[in-house]
Each structure stands twice: as C-alpha cells, then as structure tokens.
Amino acid sequence: MITWNNLDTLTSYQELEKAARVNLAEAMTGDKGAERVKKYSVPMAEGLVYYYAAKQVDDTVLDALKKLADEAQLAEKFKALYNGEVINTGEKRLVLHHMTRGQLGDAVTADGVDKRTFYKQQQERIAEFANKVHNGEITNAAGEKFTTVVQIGIGGSDLGPRAMYLALENWAKKNGTFKMEAKFISNVDPDDAAAVLYGIDVAHSIFVLVSKSGTTLETLTNESFVKDALKNAGLDASKHMIAVTSETSPLAKSSDYLAAFFMDDYIGGRYSSTSAVGGAVLSLAFGPEVFAQFLKGAAEADKLAAEADATKNAAMLDALIGVYERNVLGYPCTAVLPYSQALSRFPAHLQQLDMESNGKSVNRFGEPVNYVTGPVIFGEPGTNGQHSFYQLLHQGTDIVPLQFVGFKKNQMDTDVVIQGSTSQQKLCANVAAQIMAFACGKADENRNKNFEGGRPSSIIIGEQVNPGALGALLAHFENKVMFQGFLWNVNSFDQEGVQLGKVLAKRVLAHETDGALKAFSDLLEI
Amino acid sequence: MITWNNLDTLTSYQELEKAARVNLAEAMTGDKGAERVKKYSVPMAEGLVYYYAAKQVDDTVLDALKKLADEAQLAEKFKALYNGEVINTGEKRLVLHHMTRGQLGDAVTADGVDKRTFYKQQQERIAEFANKVHNGEITNAAGEKFTTVVQIGIGGSDLGPRAMYLALENWAKKNGTFKMEAKFISNVDPDDAAAVLYGIDVAHSIFVLVSKSGTTLETLTNESFVKDALKNAGLDASKHMIAVTSETSPLAKSSDYLAAFFMDDYIGGRYSSTSAVGGAVLSLAFGPEVFAQFLKGAAEADKLAAEADATKNAAMLDALIGVYERNVLGYPCTAVLPYSQALSRFPAHLQQLDMESNGKSVNRFGEPVNYVTGPVIFGEPGTNGQHSFYQLLHQGTDIVPLQFVGFKKNQMDTDVVIQGSTSQQKLCANVAAQIMAFACGKADENRNKNFEGGRPSSIIIGEQVNPGALGALLAHFENKVMFQGFLWNVNSFDQEGVQLGKVLAKRVLAHETDGALKAFSDLLEI
Incomplete structure (x- = not known):
C-alpha cells in the first residue's frame, strides 16, 4: 500500500536531520580518502559507475538515507509508475516514458492499446x-x-x-x-x-x-x-x-x-x-x-533504478544525497559539470529536466510544502567551466554541490602529446584534481589564496560517450529527478507554472491590457 | 579620500536593512504599476533603457540605496580605478579595461607608456x-x-x-x-x-x-x-x-x-x-x-557609469539593487534572460564575468567577510527558457531575481505573421507578460495553478542588437559587477580560486599523488 507523505513528516527524515555532519575535508584526506573512493561507488548501466566518496556522507548518513528511501517507498512508487498508475495526478495521466525503451513490469493498456x-x-x-x-x-x-x-x-x-x-x-x-x-x-x-x-x-x-x-x-x-x-x-x-x-x-x-x-x-x-x-x-x-x-542504455539504467536497496541503486542514491544537501545541509543550487565537450548542452537539458519537474511549492495534493524543493541547476563542460565560474565554486560564500561526469576515452581518437601527456589525460587529470580541491581545499596564510574545502561532489565515470552510455546517463538523471519528486512529495510531471505567462502574452498580442502590462507592451512597441 | 569598508559596517547598509519590504505584487497592480514603469527607469548608452519597476524597491529603499552608494564611495572608487590606481590589490595591478574603449579621466602611464x-x-x-x-x-x-x-x-x-x-x-x-x-x-x-x-x-x-x-x-x-x-x-x-x-x-x-x-x-x-x-x-x-x-557603445556606457547619482546611473543602480536582493532579501541566484537568440551565449559570458569577479569570501585586505557575496548566475535566451526552467522561477520554493533584456526589432528583418502578429511581436509580448506574471502572480483556488508573484525582475530595452548596443550592454554588466565588488569590498579582478585545481592537475599528470587523488586518477586511467 503506497502512501504519499510530505518529506518532513517522515520519521527517517527527522533522524537524518539529527545525524552528525561529515567533515568532508577530513574524511577525504590520506588513506581513508582512498578507501572511501573504493567503498562509496555504485555500478550503473553500460559500464558507468557513480562515485560519491566526495559527498558529505558516511555510513551513518547512508543508513539514514536508506531508511528514508524505504519509508518514502521510493522503489514501490517507481513500480507503481511503470506499472501504469496515474502518477501525474495534476493532469490525471500515466507516466510512461520508461516504456519507450523497455517494459519493467506489467503490460500497460491505455487508450485501448x-x-x-x-x-x-x-x-x-x-x-x-x-x-x-x-x-x-x-x-x-x-x-x-x-x-x-x-x-x-x-x-x-x-x-x-x-x-x-x-x-x-x-x-x-x-x-x-x-x-x-x-x-x-x-x-x-x-x-x-x-x-x-x-x-x-x-x-x-x-x-x-x-x-x-x-x-x-x-x-x-x-x-x-x-x-x-x-x-x-x-x-x-x-x-x-x-x-x-x-x-x-x-x-x-x-x-x-x-x-x-x-x-x-x-x-x-x-x-x-x-x-x-x-x-x-x-x-x-x-x-x-x-x-x-x-534506448538499450536507457533501458538498462531503468532496470537498475528498480532496485530497492538505495546503496545499490545509483539514481536513487544520487536523489537521496541531493535531497540531503538541499534540505538538511541547505545548499540552494547544483552544478552539472561534464568533462566532455560532446556533453556541452547536456547541462541545459538537465536544467529543464530537473527545474521544470521539481520546481514546485505544493505537494501532490495541492497543499503548500514547508520545505524547499528543486534546486537551481546550471553547468558547462569542463575544463571550460574551470576558467569561468569555478572561482565562486571554490571560494564563494555559498556551497554549491557538484555533479561531475568524466570519460576515460574521447570520441574522435585524435590526440596530441604536450608536456608528456595527451589532451584526454589532461582533461581527466583536471576533473580528478577538481574533486579533491573542492573536497579538501588547502590552507594558506594568505587568506586570499586559502581554500576552505568541504565542497561536495560526485562523479560518474564511463569509458566513452557512446550511444549506450548516453542513454544510461540520460535515464539516470530522469530517474534521479523522479525519485527526488517522490521524496519531496511533489508531482514531477506537470508544469502549471508555465501557463500564466502564456495567458498574459496572448492578452498583450490582443491588446487587451492595462496598467503595468500595457506600459511594458508600449515600451516594447508591440 | 577613499576608504574601503565592509558592507555590514556601513551605516547606510544598516538603514537599508531596516527599510520596509515592498510588496511587489501590490505595487505593480493597476495604475500605480503603470506609474512605476514610467518613473523607475534610467537611460543607458546607445538608446538602451534600464527599467526596474518590477524590482522590490520604492522611494524609501531607493533613498537608502543612494545613501549606500554615497557612503560606499562607488563613484569615487570608479574614478580611482579609471585614473589608474592599483585597484587589483591582490595582484598589485591597475585595472584598465575601460581604457581599451576610451579615456574617462587622467592619462595613465604604466610600463613606461x-x-x-x-x-x-x-x-x-x-x-x-x-x-x-x-x-x-x-x-x-x-x-x-x-x-x-x-x-x-x-x-x-x-x-x-x-x-x-x-x-x-x-x-x-x-x-x-x-x-x-x-x-x-x-x-x-x-x-x-x-x-x-x-x-x-x-x-x-x-x-x-x-x-x-x-x-x-x-x-x-x-x-x-x-x-x-x-x-x-x-x-x-x-x-x-x-x-x-x-x-x-x-x-x-x-x-x-x-x-x-x-x-x-x-x-x-x-x-x-x-x-x-x-x-x-x-x-x-x-x-x-x-x-x-x-567600442563606442561601451565607451558611452562607461561615461554614464561615472555619474555619482545612483538613480541616474543604470550600472550603479543595477548593482545596488542586486546587493539589496542578495544581502537583505536573501536571494541566492540571479537569472539573465535575454529575449534575443543573438544573445544565446551572453548569459554564459556574464556567468564568468560575475561569478569569477565576485565569488569571493575575503575582502580586499584578505579578511573573511561576514556576509554573502556574488550570487550564482545562469540563464538562457527567451522564449526558450520559458519552456525549460521557468517553472521553478514561477512556482519553486526559492525566489530568483531576474534580469531580462529585450529589443524592439530583430536583426534579420525576415518575419512571418501568424494569428495576427509577427514572431518579433510574440517575442516581445512574452517578455512583457513574464515580467508581470512574476511580479503579480495570480491567485487560484487550485493551489497547483496558483502563482504567488512577488518575484522581482528588471528589463533593459533597446532597439536592436547591433554593435553599439552590444558594447553598451557588455559595459553595463562589467560596470555593474565592478560596483558590486566595491559594495562587498572584495577584489573583483583576481581569481585565486582557480589556482589549486591547476596545481593538483599537474601533480596528477606527473603521477605524484596519493590517497583519494591517486584513487580517482587510477579510476580515470590517467
């Protein structure tokens, strides 16, 4: 029996709030850091692996997250979704995008087919x-x-x-x-x-x-x-x-x-x-x-997302850690940073996927929630971002959780050796370096050159951006966003927030406006 | 005599904090909304105009901001900068980019020329x-x-x-x-x-x-x-x-x-x-x-930025309102939303400009500041963004201040009339509609279709994206970011936060790593 409850009513969430905060800089230093890297990973589809050693979690927090996944019935809710329940309650619709690439459960009939x-x-x-x-x-x-x-x-x-x-x-x-x-x-x-x-x-x-x-x-x-x-x-x-x-x-x-x-x-x-x-x-x-x-890559990722144990389900765990960062640790944004030029517009897609799905203030029953929901998502490919906005990520006053993606091989097979390494090696060296610079920082007497560290990140590592890996990556994020919607108890599948603008724009075009709307329309000479 | 003080030590900032909050939805409704549009604007270079009627300000707040500009000596500091003082104190350098497009004050000699x-x-x-x-x-x-x-x-x-x-x-x-x-x-x-x-x-x-x-x-x-x-x-x-x-x-x-x-x-x-x-x-x-x-457009904008009265200086006012939103109202991000496909990568440039300049935690003297500094900046051109992340902007749990840019004419002069209006008119109608939807919202008994409003925005309106207007727009934001740096008392012209990653990347490439850095390097097969 599925029940839809607000995040802050769950016992396991209240426990999660009480769990001691992890000192990331300390946890990632020395041999214990290396051990975390080994231990804190989940295999994904198509050879991708989700590594979360540089997130602010430890076994206690992970236990609490696992309990939260259970109490929030994440696996059951996903099962209900792929078995054809009306999960998009606002618009009274089934949610069947998984079925475009496979069938995870029962046959689903709708519109007579x-x-x-x-x-x-x-x-x-x-x-x-x-x-x-x-x-x-x-x-x-x-x-x-x-x-x-x-x-x-x-x-x-x-x-x-x-x-x-x-x-x-x-x-x-x-x-x-x-x-x-x-x-x-x-x-x-x-x-x-x-x-x-x-x-x-x-x-x-x-x-x-x-x-x-x-x-x-x-x-x-x-x-x-x-x-x-x-x-x-x-x-x-x-x-x-x-x-x-x-x-x-x-x-x-x-x-x-x-x-x-x-x-x-x-x-x-x-x-x-x-x-x-x-x-x-x-x-x-x-x-x-x-x-x-x-599609095969996406289908494989979907199958793994059906796993009930959060520590074996990368999409679910990614979702849980994100909610922990947003609601317990209080971080307002998330940056998506693929170290691959091929993924140059992947962050823009995730920006829509995530922000349009979970940028909501009411729960599935139309009641205002008492906690923050979807974060602002932004990103550009590395190493470009390093020469752009990473300054703020390293030394700004807000902590921004990071989602790195990296691949061992590039796509075009052309490369050049400069100063003893290929471009691809430089690319990979940079993402490894960034994870550690964010996590551990570096003390300096000159405070302007001081790095606090304690800035959490995860990384998904794959062989190469190819069709299967891309499908797996896409589905991972779709499923992550879905699980986060379940946790926040919002409907991730409607977008009523885009309607008012459309209505008003029509009014402007029909010249049926007054007040400030007319004033702006006049200024724009519509 | 210029003094560099932290924002929270300024009397006028403490006064600003005490000013009553503006109810934006109420202020922008009816005839008073139209009057605000008329009243709250500042001419910029090349025929651009900055409109801030839909920001959470009124005459009281504006007065306080003006006082803040005076007490923080924004105009004097800009003057010192363009007259060749060492404003980039961290790197002990002059800051002369304005001089690439004109000379606002004294001749500046450096390196003997x-x-x-x-x-x-x-x-x-x-x-x-x-x-x-x-x-x-x-x-x-x-x-x-x-x-x-x-x-x-x-x-x-x-x-x-x-x-x-x-x-x-x-x-x-x-x-x-x-x-x-x-x-x-x-x-x-x-x-x-x-x-x-x-x-x-x-x-x-x-x-x-x-x-x-x-x-x-x-x-x-x-x-x-x-x-x-x-x-x-x-x-x-x-x-x-x-x-x-x-x-x-x-x-x-x-x-x-x-x-x-x-x-x-x-x-x-x-x-x-x-x-x-x-x-x-x-x-x-x-x-x-x-x-x-x-360059001419940029030079014209620089000249206007030298004006001491904040209400007549678009860059300065934009900066002040941004700091008010960030530090007093507590909004963590800013979205830049140009309604022009030509400006598709302008937000990515501003993202660097702003976040790399003001994403700092220490003041000009290397002392930690007790307040938040530069926000996360992101954006995509409208109307594309409307069909992507605007859901969160309208109905998410966080308020994100918005910076719209719109133009009366498109660049290519080709257009098509559908349903009684051109594409360009539709584009402009959409941005006008969005401003009002964000500001005033719309009550609905179905809370899922309810819009709270109270979401502040400004808009810069111009004739067309042409070289002069583009230069003016670029310089506007450069100067805005500079003034915000003055207000936060940070050095907006260095970027020490990008160094640590470089150092660690070199170490990875030299295989001189241990612990978690070695572990990640191995995973990436460097």
Missing part, C-alpha cells in the same frame, strides 16, 4: 522511414537525397534531442554511422529560424515538426516561417516535412506532412528524448541502430 | 591587419584569401569573444559587413579541436591564439593540435596563425606567428572583450568598423 507495443511501433515506423531517407527511397521532389534534418520544437522537443545530437555527432562521424547533419529551430525570435535557414540547403533538408498538442505557439510560428522559405525557394513544403505529435493533435492526419510519428500524453516533453521526439531526428542523423543502442 | 595610446595602437594594428586579410594582401601560402578565423582561447579569451561574435553574426550578414566565419576552440578535450577542424577548410583558415601569459595549458595544447593538423595538410602553420598576448609572453616575439597583438596585465581575461582579445577575431569576422562601433 498496449503502450509498449505502441511505442515500439512508432520506433519501427521511424526506423523504416529513416532507412528510406538514407537509401534514397524517400527524396525531395527532384528525386535527390536529403542531406540535412532540421528539428522544429521548443523546450523538451528541443533541449533533449539537441543535447543528444551534439553528444553523438562526433562519435557517429568517427564510427561511420553519421547520416545527416541536424539543425534545430526553437525560439520564437524570428532570427533563430532565419539563421538556421541561412546556413542550410533547404532544397535538401527535411524538417521535423515536433509538438505533442500540435498547438505550441513557437513551433507553429516557426513552421510557417519555414514553409514561407520553402515556398520562396519554389519547393513543396509537404514534401519536406514530417510531424511528431500525438494522435489526437491537428497535425496527426494533415496532408501537410510526408509522415507523422506519434507520442502521447503519458510522456512529458522533458522526458521525451527516448520517444519519437528524439527518435525521428536521431534516427535520421545517425541511423536507427544508433538510436536503438541509445 | 601611455596606456590609452598603447591600446589604441593595438586596435589600429589589428584594423590594418584585418583590412589586409579582407582585401587579399595577407593570404595563405598559395596566395588565396582566408575565409575562416578560428579563435583558440579559454575562459575570458573564449566566452566573451564567442558571445559577441554570435550576437553580431546575423546582424553583420544582414548589414553587408560579414567578412569571415569565426569558430572557437577552447576545451582541452581533444574532441573540441577535432570537431572544429573537421568542419572547416584549414587551408583557408587563420587561427588566433589567445593567451595573456602565453602559458595557458589548454590553449597551448590546442595550438599544438592545430599545428599538427596544418602540418598534416601540408601547410606552414606560421602562415596561418596570429597571437594575442602580453608583450612579455613567450609568444610575443615568436616567428611562429604572422603577427602578434598585445594586451597587458591590467586587463583581466573576463574584461578583455574590448581589448585585442575580442578585437582580433571580431575585426576579422566583421571588419574593424564594426568593432569600433562596439
């Missing part, structure tokens, strides 16, 4: 379509092959697929599976679409219009923008566009598209990278096999 | 060089024109110039001043350089190596990477590379470069966009005239 079958069918339809584009069965009106795919979408239809594309672009080029360049149009700012169109050969481009509802203002506006451009180039837009949408949307049966591929209301935008939303563009860019490997 | 003359000379040398590249006097060994410029630099040698390039790329294309495409290599991850080289025609590329000291590990490593690639393509690297460095660096007199342009120790990396660091790549990409307009 088996959902696993439905998602697999869409995947197969996309694979077939992509193969036909690649082998020249589907071409432009002149019978020429498409060379570029352009995704038109915003938010979850943009950030995740874009981050995944960038993560695999060079890997695919190196491994001979690169099929087509992908571009992305998202912003309603007309310069976004104009710039993308300026840089491509529209006659050989295929556009993927992505909107679940088929009513997203930005996306429809950009579609019109693109259609104008195609028309001006003397092209038939309907021969250059496909749609990814829900079956009930106005786009689903339109003759404006070469084809339509479907997702549904049980997949939130920010959780849609493994659905047709990511599937179409990634299958076109890299081939369906690469997308299938990506 | 007049610094304004020195910076102007470098600018002129760059202009001459760029013109020769554009008109074909300087070519590759085969006598063919260069078509691409690639900046190799990291941190301040990357983020600012890159953000500025992206901001003006489409403007330049539209206005016929686009000369060459620019690319950027920054990360020590070898895949960064490999990917850039993969996408360009190296035979027609000119590389700008940027390192003030000439010893930045990432940059030297990437230089070698590029030289290898040039050699492999049968090219003479020295015919494809220029250097931007200090006159005392090993790069200055090397025959490895076509030319070397100089900056000096009085310009911090994050303040170097208006020096040769930004000048070389931007002059090559867009022509020296465009770079000169950019």
Whole structure:
C-alpha cells in the first residue's frame, strides 16, 4: 500500500536531520580518502559507475538515507509508475516514458492499446522511414537525397534531442554511422529560424515538426516561417516535412506532412528524448541502430533504478544525497559539470529536466510544502567551466554541490602529446584534481589564496560517450529527478507554472491590457 | 579620500536593512504599476533603457540605496580605478579595461607608456591587419584569401569573444559587413579541436591564439593540435596563425606567428572583450568598423557609469539593487534572460564575468567577510527558457531575481505573421507578460495553478542588437559587477580560486599523488 507523505513528516527524515555532519575535508584526506573512493561507488548501466566518496556522507548518513528511501517507498512508487498508475495526478495521466525503451513490469493498456507495443511501433515506423531517407527511397521532389534534418520544437522537443545530437555527432562521424547533419529551430525570435535557414540547403533538408498538442505557439510560428522559405525557394513544403505529435493533435492526419510519428500524453516533453521526439531526428542523423543502442542504455539504467536497496541503486542514491544537501545541509543550487565537450548542452537539458519537474511549492495534493524543493541547476563542460565560474565554486560564500561526469576515452581518437601527456589525460587529470580541491581545499596564510574545502561532489565515470552510455546517463538523471519528486512529495510531471505567462502574452498580442502590462507592451512597441 | 569598508559596517547598509519590504505584487497592480514603469527607469548608452519597476524597491529603499552608494564611495572608487590606481590589490595591478574603449579621466602611464595610446595602437594594428586579410594582401601560402578565423582561447579569451561574435553574426550578414566565419576552440578535450577542424577548410583558415601569459595549458595544447593538423595538410602553420598576448609572453616575439597583438596585465581575461582579445577575431569576422562601433557603445556606457547619482546611473543602480536582493532579501541566484537568440551565449559570458569577479569570501585586505557575496548566475535566451526552467522561477520554493533584456526589432528583418502578429511581436509580448506574471502572480483556488508573484525582475530595452548596443550592454554588466565588488569590498579582478585545481592537475599528470587523488586518477586511467 503506497502512501504519499510530505518529506518532513517522515520519521527517517527527522533522524537524518539529527545525524552528525561529515567533515568532508577530513574524511577525504590520506588513506581513508582512498578507501572511501573504493567503498562509496555504485555500478550503473553500460559500464558507468557513480562515485560519491566526495559527498558529505558516511555510513551513518547512508543508513539514514536508506531508511528514508524505504519509508518514502521510493522503489514501490517507481513500480507503481511503470506499472501504469496515474502518477501525474495534476493532469490525471500515466507516466510512461520508461516504456519507450523497455517494459519493467506489467503490460500497460491505455487508450485501448498496449503502450509498449505502441511505442515500439512508432520506433519501427521511424526506423523504416529513416532507412528510406538514407537509401534514397524517400527524396525531395527532384528525386535527390536529403542531406540535412532540421528539428522544429521548443523546450523538451528541443533541449533533449539537441543535447543528444551534439553528444553523438562526433562519435557517429568517427564510427561511420553519421547520416545527416541536424539543425534545430526553437525560439520564437524570428532570427533563430532565419539563421538556421541561412546556413542550410533547404532544397535538401527535411524538417521535423515536433509538438505533442500540435498547438505550441513557437513551433507553429516557426513552421510557417519555414514553409514561407520553402515556398520562396519554389519547393513543396509537404514534401519536406514530417510531424511528431500525438494522435489526437491537428497535425496527426494533415496532408501537410510526408509522415507523422506519434507520442502521447503519458510522456512529458522533458522526458521525451527516448520517444519519437528524439527518435525521428536521431534516427535520421545517425541511423536507427544508433538510436536503438541509445534506448538499450536507457533501458538498462531503468532496470537498475528498480532496485530497492538505495546503496545499490545509483539514481536513487544520487536523489537521496541531493535531497540531503538541499534540505538538511541547505545548499540552494547544483552544478552539472561534464568533462566532455560532446556533453556541452547536456547541462541545459538537465536544467529543464530537473527545474521544470521539481520546481514546485505544493505537494501532490495541492497543499503548500514547508520545505524547499528543486534546486537551481546550471553547468558547462569542463575544463571550460574551470576558467569561468569555478572561482565562486571554490571560494564563494555559498556551497554549491557538484555533479561531475568524466570519460576515460574521447570520441574522435585524435590526440596530441604536450608536456608528456595527451589532451584526454589532461582533461581527466583536471576533473580528478577538481574533486579533491573542492573536497579538501588547502590552507594558506594568505587568506586570499586559502581554500576552505568541504565542497561536495560526485562523479560518474564511463569509458566513452557512446550511444549506450548516453542513454544510461540520460535515464539516470530522469530517474534521479523522479525519485527526488517522490521524496519531496511533489508531482514531477506537470508544469502549471508555465501557463500564466502564456495567458498574459496572448492578452498583450490582443491588446487587451492595462496598467503595468500595457506600459511594458508600449515600451516594447508591440 | 577613499576608504574601503565592509558592507555590514556601513551605516547606510544598516538603514537599508531596516527599510520596509515592498510588496511587489501590490505595487505593480493597476495604475500605480503603470506609474512605476514610467518613473523607475534610467537611460543607458546607445538608446538602451534600464527599467526596474518590477524590482522590490520604492522611494524609501531607493533613498537608502543612494545613501549606500554615497557612503560606499562607488563613484569615487570608479574614478580611482579609471585614473589608474592599483585597484587589483591582490595582484598589485591597475585595472584598465575601460581604457581599451576610451579615456574617462587622467592619462595613465604604466610600463613606461601611455596606456590609452598603447591600446589604441593595438586596435589600429589589428584594423590594418584585418583590412589586409579582407582585401587579399595577407593570404595563405598559395596566395588565396582566408575565409575562416578560428579563435583558440579559454575562459575570458573564449566566452566573451564567442558571445559577441554570435550576437553580431546575423546582424553583420544582414548589414553587408560579414567578412569571415569565426569558430572557437577552447576545451582541452581533444574532441573540441577535432570537431572544429573537421568542419572547416584549414587551408583557408587563420587561427588566433589567445593567451595573456602565453602559458595557458589548454590553449597551448590546442595550438599544438592545430599545428599538427596544418602540418598534416601540408601547410606552414606560421602562415596561418596570429597571437594575442602580453608583450612579455613567450609568444610575443615568436616567428611562429604572422603577427602578434598585445594586451597587458591590467586587463583581466573576463574584461578583455574590448581589448585585442575580442578585437582580433571580431575585426576579422566583421571588419574593424564594426568593432569600433562596439567600442563606442561601451565607451558611452562607461561615461554614464561615472555619474555619482545612483538613480541616474543604470550600472550603479543595477548593482545596488542586486546587493539589496542578495544581502537583505536573501536571494541566492540571479537569472539573465535575454529575449534575443543573438544573445544565446551572453548569459554564459556574464556567468564568468560575475561569478569569477565576485565569488569571493575575503575582502580586499584578505579578511573573511561576514556576509554573502556574488550570487550564482545562469540563464538562457527567451522564449526558450520559458519552456525549460521557468517553472521553478514561477512556482519553486526559492525566489530568483531576474534580469531580462529585450529589443524592439530583430536583426534579420525576415518575419512571418501568424494569428495576427509577427514572431518579433510574440517575442516581445512574452517578455512583457513574464515580467508581470512574476511580479503579480495570480491567485487560484487550485493551489497547483496558483502563482504567488512577488518575484522581482528588471528589463533593459533597446532597439536592436547591433554593435553599439552590444558594447553598451557588455559595459553595463562589467560596470555593474565592478560596483558590486566595491559594495562587498572584495577584489573583483583576481581569481585565486582557480589556482589549486591547476596545481593538483599537474601533480596528477606527473603521477605524484596519493590517497583519494591517486584513487580517482587510477579510476580515470590517467
């Protein structure tokens, strides 16, 4: 029997608050530090490993976190979710993004169909379509092959697929599976679409219009923008566009598209990278096999996330430590710092995933909570960040918990030896060094050069950013965010906070405003 | 006589703490809201205007802030800075980035030369060089024109110039001043350089190596990477590379470069966009005239920043309000949200500028301060952010102050009318709507759809992102950060917090580690 309780009502949470704080600098110094590194790790999917030795935890805190996981019924709640309960209570919807990459429990029927079958069918339809584009069965009106795919979408239809594309672009080029360049149009700012169109050969481009509802203002506006451009180039837009949408949307049966591929209301935008939303563009860019490997990695991670013992479940443990840092230790932000240029936009995707899911002030029953929920998430790839905002992370007045990600091998296999080491070794040496500099600091009589230390971090280490590892990494964070939502007792799958702005923007465009809203509209000459 | 005091020792700060808190939702409702919009604004350079009606201030708070500005001697301190006092006390250096774009006060002599003359000379040398590249006097060994410029630099040698390039790329294309495409290599991850080289025609590329000291590990490593690639393509690297460095660096007199342009120790990396660091790549990409307009905008903003009355000085007021939000109201982060795709990387630049400058725990004398200093800065362009992390901004448990930027016109002049409005109008309607949604919220019986409001924002409004406006915007934030550093009594011009990581990374590469550092190094197989 599942019960949904606020975090601060749980006995184990109150115990956790009482646990003695770990002195991280001390714990990580000397041989005991090395032992922590050995001991405090959890294997993840696809050979990734989650290391949390440099987090402010010890066996006592971990015990308390384990109890918290049990009392909060994290494993049971995940089970209820993947077995098709209505976990998105606000919108009264199932939450089925896991099913786009596997089936963890019972068959789930909704809208009269088996959902696993439905998602697999869409995947197969996309694979077939992509193969036909690649082998020249589907071409432009002149019978020429498409060379570029352009995704038109915003938010979850943009950030995740874009981050995944960038993560695999060079890997695919190196491994001979690169099929087509992908571009992305998202912003309603007309310069976004104009710039993308300026840089491509529209006659050989295929556009993927992505909107679940088929009513997203930005996306429809950009579609019109693109259609104008195609028309001006003397092209038939309907021969250059496909749609990814829900079956009930106005786009689903339109003759404006070469084809339509479907997702549904049980997949939130920010959780849609493994659905047709990511599937179409990634299958076109890299081939369906690469997308299938990506899904396999995510499915493997999901399986591990179903483990009930928190110390054996990286996503669950990551979630628990994050809540401990946020609610007990009182740290307001989290930085995501992948030491891989391929993951340059991964932090931007996680920013949406995390902040849109758990940036809530009411619990699942619409009652205000008495504790803080989702933190601000930000990040850039290392070593770039080191030369940017790390100053504050090391010596600022606030402590910001860090989530590092590192890989032993780079993607392109080209490297150079300078001063006795390769670039890849330098990259890895930097992330190892940063973990220790943050954890232990270094005393200096000149206080300006003094490092307090005590700044917690974890690191996920993998072999290489490849499709499987990327899928595993993505699913890890999706599941982490889900577990944190369970802990905070919020609904991580709606986003009512984005509605008011939309309503007011419509009012501005209809010139139905007064007061300060009219004043600002006038200043902007709308 | 200037005295450097901690913020919490100032009488006016203690008064500020006592001022009654403004109920923003109430203040911005109805006609009084419209009046605030009219009243609470400060003209900036290049036609930009700073509007702060939606900040949690009223005349009482503003009075207190004005007194704080006076007591903290903000104008005097700025004056001392631009007249050449040693403001960067930690490194015992002058702070002269303002002089790269004008002279606000006395002539400043250092290293035996007049610094304004020195910076102007470098600018002129760059202009001459760029013109020769554009008109074909300087070519590759085969006598063919260069078509691409690639900046190799990291941190301040990357983020600012890159953000500025992206901001003006489409403007330049539209206005016929686009000369060459620019690319950027920054990360020590070898895949960064490999990917850039993969996408360009190296035979027609000119590389700008940027390192003030000439010893930045990432940059030297990437230089070698590029030289290898040039050699492999049968090219003479020295015919494809220029250097931007200090006159005392090993790069200055090397025959490895076509030319070397100089900056000096009085310009911090994050303040170097208006020096040769930004000048070389931007002059090559867009022509020296465009770079000169950019400098003119910045110079105009600097002049306005010298105004002593805080309510007439946008940079100073922005700084004061930020400190009020951080120290009195207790908000830990600030989001920067430009409603312009051209400014897509402007927040990343500000993230460095702000966090590296003011993320400090000790004052100018090396004594720990008893208050929080620089906040975490993050942001993405609107409307993209609305579909990403705005959920947390509207309904999360923490209040995040917002810095909007909006423009009446887009850059490319192409637009489309959908549902009765252009994309540009939709973009502007959205930012106006967001300000009001954040400020006033909206009550709803369903608490899940309830918006508390009371979330403060300011907006800078301009005509268009053009070189002058961009320079003004950049200088505004540089000056804001400087004033905040004065208020917090920290040295905003050093970055000792980045040193420890470098030292430890070297140790890892030399295999001189033990304990946890060795353990992590082994895991990463270094």
